Amino acid sequence: MSKTDRKRLLREMIFYRRFEERTFEAYMERKIGGFLHLYSGQEAVATGVLQMVQADRGIGFDYVITGYRDHIHAIKSGAPAREVMAELYGKETGSSKGRGGSMHIFDPSAHFMGGYALVGQPFPLAAGLALACKHQREGRIAVCFLGDGANNQGTFHETMNMASIWKLPVLFVCENNLYAIGTAIERSTAVLDQYQRLGAYKIPASQHSGQDIEIVMEATRSAVTHVRNGNGPYFLEFLTYRYRGHSMSDSGAYRSKEEVTDWMQQDPIQILATRLIHANELTEGELKDLEQEVQNEIDNDIIKFAEESPEPRVEDLTKYVFEDNPDPRWIGPLRAGGEAHG
Ligand SMILES: Cc1ncc(C[n+]2csc(CCOP(=O)(O)OP(=O)(O)O)c2C)c(N)n1
Ligand SMILES: [Mg+2]
Incomplete structure (x- = not known):
């Protein structure tokens, strides 16, 4: 990677960390409500x-x-950060027009097909997307991120089997942060190394550190080549850790302070920043400036946009509701056939 690329990726990760931590603050100020699951610690994946x-x-x-x-994931896929923040604020300018909130970010123009609340739900949807890619024959692939806990859902096994026999172009990315809410992986899962489970479906799989972005990228390079070249799915497992509780209602008391501190010693931003400083690609002063610049951007642009955006109008409450929507574009053909609505 060039010096410029490494610096840009460092800036991006600092931006993502600050974005998440700023949503934490906004939640405490009651400007964001509902569920909120933060990604701090896992940025390199x-x-x-x-x-x-x-x-x-x-x-x-x-x-x-x-x-x-x-x-x-939404922002890195191309969803504007302003719109993601506005969605968390429940504003009309949000990616899902303020109707979805944190768990339902969606941006089809970026091909970011969601955010899903149900654990394991994205697996079969990713297989469907990959099947569409296969038919389109334009070289597209589907990339499906999920947690370690999700692999114990039935959807995991059904999807892996089908993806394998149909050689679907899908890259599965397991973010193994060792916990599913407050349950440690040892207590819920028979096979701890998730990549080993793919042997049952003849899907090539490998496990890597999720804290060093250059390792993540190197592992992804060959996996993407495999999938894009029509060889079927690939499963990447990254070992990582979330710094905060599962969601805002969880203080994370089931983890020892030592465990959290140990993982913070392998911080993805710190690892890359230290490497760039040692390679004389960055100075301590430049790092401080970068952090300040990101903080200004988030406070003066992203947060400002969300705060100043309008709330959805009460009269639009049912605008995107499928059932009983008077707009014929939503239900006309189904109603006309007399079935399948609701
Ligand atoms: C079908 C379903 N079952 C249970 C839940 C409750 N639930 C929410 S998150 C979660 C844990 C998932 O853990 P993991 O897949 O490891 O993701 P992480 O939160 O660690 O990123 C569970 C059980 C749910 N949302 N959906
Ligand atoms: Mg997990």
Whole structure:
């Protein structure tokens, strides 16, 4: 990677960390409500994987889908950060017009196909997207991010089997942060190394550190090549850690202070920043400036946009509701057939 690329990725990760931490503050100020799952600590995974996926075909070419810890995946896929923040604020300018909130970021123009609240739900949807890619024959792939806990859902097994026999162009990315809410992986899962589970479906799989973005990118490079070249799915497992509780209602008391501190010693931003400083590609002063610049951008642009955006209008409450919507574009053909609505 060139010096400029490494610096840009460092800036992006600092931006993502600050974005998430700023949403924490806004939540405490009661400006954001509902569920909120933060990504702090795991930044190198989404940033590195998507950077590599976008390397040859650009942003918004491939489909991306994930669970509810989705803000950063959406932004890195091309959803404007302003609109993601506005969505968290429940504003009309949000990516889902303020109707979805944190777990339901969606931006089809970036081919970011959601944010889903149900654990394991994105697996079969990713297979569907990949099947569409296969039929389109334009070289697109589907990238499906999910947590370690999701792999215990039935959808995981059904999807892996089908994706394998149909050789679907889908890259599965398991963000193994060792917990599913407050349950440690040892207590819920028979096979701890998630990549080993793919042997049952003849899907090639590998496990890597999720804290060093250059390792993440290197692992992703060969996986993407495999999938794009028509060889079927690939499963990447990254070992990582979330710094905050599962969501805003969870203080994370089931983890020891030592465990959290140990993982913070392998911080993805710190790892890259230290490497750049040692290689004389960055000075301590430049790092401080970068942090300040990002903070200004988030406070003076992203947050300002969300705060100044209008609330959805009460009269539009049912505007995007499928059932009983008077707009014929929503239900006309189904109603006319006399079935399948509701
Ligand atoms: C079908 C379903 N079952 C249970 C839940 C409750 N739930 C929400 S998050 C979660 C844990 C998922 O953990 P993991 O997949 O490891 O993701 P992480 O939160 O660690 O990123 C559970 C069980 C849910 N949302 N959907
Ligand atoms: Mg997890």
